[in-house]
Amino acid sequence: MNRLLGPAEIRDLADLLGLQPTKKLGQNFVHDANTVRRIVRAAGVEPGDEVLEVGPGLGSLTLGLLEAGARVTAVEIDRRLAGQLPGTAAQLAPDAPLTVLTADALRLTELPADPRRLVANLPYNVSVPVLLHLLARFPSLESALVMVQAEVGERIAAPPGSKVYGSPSAKAAWFGAWALAGQVSRQVFWPVPNVDSRLVGYRRGALRGSEAERAATFALVDAAFGQRRKMLRQSLAEAFGGAAAASAALERAGIDPTDRAERLGVEEFLALARA
Numbered sequence: 001m002n003r004l005l006g007p008a009e010i011r012d013l014a015d016l017l018g019l020q021p022t023k024k025l026g027q028n029f030v031h032d033a034n035t036v037r038r039i040v041r042a043a044g045v046e047p048g049d050e051v052l053e054v055g056p057g058l059g060s061l062t063l064g065l066l067e068a069g070a071r072v073t074a075v076e077i078d079r080r081l082a083g084q085l086p087g088t089a090a091q092l093a094p095d096a097p098l099t100v101l102t103a104d105a106l107r108l109t110e111l112p113a114d115p116r117r118l119v120a121n122l123p124y125n126v127s128v129p130v131l132l133h134l135l136a137r138f139p140s141l142e143s144a145l146v147m148v149q150a151e152v153g154e155r156i157a158a159p160p161g162s163k164v165y166g167s168p169s170a171k172a173a174w175f176g177a178w179a180l181a182g183q184v185s186r187q188v189f190w191p192v193p194n195v196d197s198r199l200v201g202y203r204r205g206a207l208r209g210s211e212a213e214r215a216a217t218f219a220l221v222d223a224a225f226g227q228r229r230k231m232l233r234q235s236l237a238e239a240f241g242g243a244a245a246a247s248a249a250l251e252r253a254g255i256d257p258t259d260r261a262e263r264l265g266v267e268e269f270l271a272l273a274r275a
Contacts, residue, residue, distance in 0.1 A: 031189070037064055048071065058081065070117075072099070073100075115141055119146070122146050128172075139204075145201050157178040160263060221266075236272075
């Protein structure tokens with residue numbers, strides 16, 4: 001097994017870089033090897049897998065992925081962290097296949113290899129936009145396991161009709177199936193965050209529609225949940241040019257105009273976009 005990072009190594013690396021973790025970049029670093037190995041196992045990483053990691057930070061999860069035999073492409077927005085990571089990997093996982101890109105994951109358009117899996121401790125403030133962007137841009141992703149703020153994870157995995165189902169839930173479901181995959185203690189992070197964390201797993205589903213249909217569907221999702229307490233004929237009135245037109249479109253799609261957004265799955269929103 002490779003040597004993974006513990007609390008002392010995390011602090012030493014932070015001191016070396018003069019790093020003061022920032023909330024803006026969502027910098028909370030995992031320092032528990034057992035947690036890292038649990039995440040890698042839960043992600044189903046196999047030797048030779050092309051794995052995309054976003055926000056590798058000081059390299060805790062990166063080293064766990066390399067230990068499992070993955071070929072890792074790590075995308076890091078902080079230049080100091082991106083510059084240090086290859087050296088850390090060379091010391092603790094010599095000759096392991098690691099590529100580090102200094103980039104904003106929200107603007108990522110190409111990678112050196114087609115990733116099969118996404119495994120990441122995502123920056124909590126941008127976790128949903130990052131997920132949706134990567135799944136849309138890299139259809140080779142068959143699965144994902146991401147660590148996010150607990151409330152966000154619950155929303156992503158929520159089914160229609162549940163209390164926390166919303167726009168992130170419907171949009172995430174466009175790409176495949178999601179499920180909660182475990183909790184992560186606050187105590188395995190440095191610095192200790194003031195929120196709980198959840199693991200959320202993803203499996204790619206069948207393609208639902210074209211890119212144009214996805215954009216149209218997502219626009220309707222945003223409009224419907226923007227006024228989620230209203231009936232759909234009212235919340236979607238502006239999108240269709242009036243309540244009467246919205247009611248007609250809803251009826252063509254087989255949807256009750258008096259229903260509300262949280263009752264609709266992504267399939268119904270797509271049917272409405274096609275109506």
